[in-house]
Amino acid sequence: MMKKWFAAMLPLVLSMAVQAQLPGTVPPVSDPVKWSISMKQVEGPVWDLVFRADIAKGWYVYSVKSFGDLGPMPTVIALDTLPHVALVGGVAETSEHVLEGMDPMFDMNVKKFKEHALFTQRVSVTDPKALITGRLDYQTCDDTKCDFPYPLYFRISLTDGKGEFGPLPFPAVAGSPGGAMSSEPVNWSLSVTKKSEGLYELGFKAAIGKGWYIYSQSITGDGPIPTTFELDSISRAQLVGKATEESAHATEGNPLTWTPRLSRALRMSVMCGRRLRSGRSSCSASSADWWRCSHLACSR
Numbered sequence: 086m087m088k089k090w091f092a093a094m095l096p097l098v099l100s101m102a103v104q105a106q107l108p109g110t111v112p113p114v115s116d117p118v119k120w121s122i123s124m125k126q127v128e129g130p131v132w133d134l135v136f137r138a139d140i141a142k143g144w145y146v147y148s149v150k151s152f153g154d155l156g157p158m159p160t161v162i163a164l165d166t167l168p169h170v171a172l173v174g175g176v177a178e179t180s181e182h183v184l185e186g187m188d189p190m191f192d193m194n195v196k197k198f199k200e201h202a203l204f205t206q207r208v209s210v211t212d213p214k215a216l217i218t219g220r221l222d223y224q225t226c227d228d229t230k231c232d233f234p235y236p237l238y239f240r241i242s243l244t245d246g247k248g249e250f251g252p253l254p255f256p257a258v259a260g261s262p263g264g265a266m267s268s269e270p271v272n273w274s275l276s277v278t279k280k281s282e283g284l285y286e287l288g289f290k291a292a293i294g295k296g297w298y299i300y301s302q303s304i305t306g307d308g309p310i311p312t313t314f315e316l317d318s319i320s321r322a323q324l325v326g327k328a329t330e331e332s333a334h335a336t337e338g339n340p341l342t343w344t345p346r347l348s349r350a351l352r353m354s355v356m357c358g359r360r361l362r363s364g365r366s367s368c369s370a371s372s373a374d375w376w377r378c379s380h381l382a383c384s385r
Contacts, residue, residue: 116234117141118225122248124241130211131173134241134248136162136204136221143227145184148196149176149204156191158224158233162206165218173207190226210243217241218255230278235292252292271299284325298336298378302328309378 119139126132138146138160147157162176180202188195208217221237240255241248276288291299304311312330 116225117144117227117232118146118223118234120221120237120250122239122241122250124243124246124248126243127207130209130213132208132210132213132243134206134208134217136206136239138198138202138204138223140198140200140202140225142200144225145197145199145227146202146223146225148198149178150196152191152193152195156193157188157195157197157226157231158222160204160223161221162204163220163222164206164208165220167215167217169210169212169215170217171209173209175206177205177207179203179205190228190231213243216255217243220254221250230276232277233275271297300378301335302330 117140121137121139123135123137124132125135140146147159149160149162151159160176160178164170164172178198180198180200182198182200182202183196184199185196186194188197210217218238218240221239223234225232225234235252237250238252238254239248239250271291271293273289273291276290278286278288280286293299300309300311302311302313
């Protein structure tokens with residue numbers, strides 16, 4: 086059994102965690118934040134790697150500063166451990182549109198950016214021909230909801246003056262075939278939308294790798310484990326109704342090696358919705374069991 090946890094901050098902070106089911110490759114998603122990479126040689130082996138966030142109107146990206154478990158998720162730029170790269174200080178952040186103060190979404194003082202922001206990591210490089218790889222994580226919110234996008238993996242070629250993002254980790258060796266690689270065949274992301282006072286909708290989106298499947302919530306009997314979303318026993322929130330599911334790539338019947346009792350498998354991309362009622366600020370957690378299968382094998 087595998088578990089993957091997501092933090093979902095509801096207004097006045099409802100912290101939600103969920104565990105995923107199957108595989109993944111990241112599909113196109115509507116993202117209010119667009120990222121780009123540039124690089125500048127400072128002097129000799131010292132370079133600045135600049136990550137620019139262009140932020141849609143009404144949306145925000147948060148500082149690299151940690152605001153604790155009940156605050157927004159900070160922007161994190163983490164370079165892979167590479168023998169030819171050494172960090173020079175931490176990530177510097179600059180923007181002409183900085184907002185600092187009380188944030189009603191989190192009921193605390195935060196630092197966030199609108200329109201655009203630059204996050205700069207200075208590095209010292211002994212081999213400028215070798216790739217620099219790593220991962221970028223961030224959270225974005227407007228005044229009513231927050232999105233927790235997929236991690237963005239990146240690779241940078243200093244000699245070519247190019248940087249690119251991908252949905253899965255890049256190999257650190259220049260010229261490695263196959264582009265991005267991942268040991269996990271599924272990626273999940275989480276969005277939170279306020280529907281009315283005290284009522285929130287959680288959207289869990291699974292991006293499923295080619296040749297892999299996850300399974301519907303309606304599966305019964307001796308087949309694979311269905312997707313489930315449950316609050317833990319100490320939660321002060323309540324689930325409302327049943328979780329919904331939708332996918333443009335649903336497969337009915339017996340797509341793998343199970344008996345015909347297998348009713349529905351999902352591949353490529355699936356969105357599951359869950360409504361939750363909370364009458365006060367609270368922290369709660371939920372988990373979901375999952376089963377991963379390809380045409381050759383299944384594992385928990």
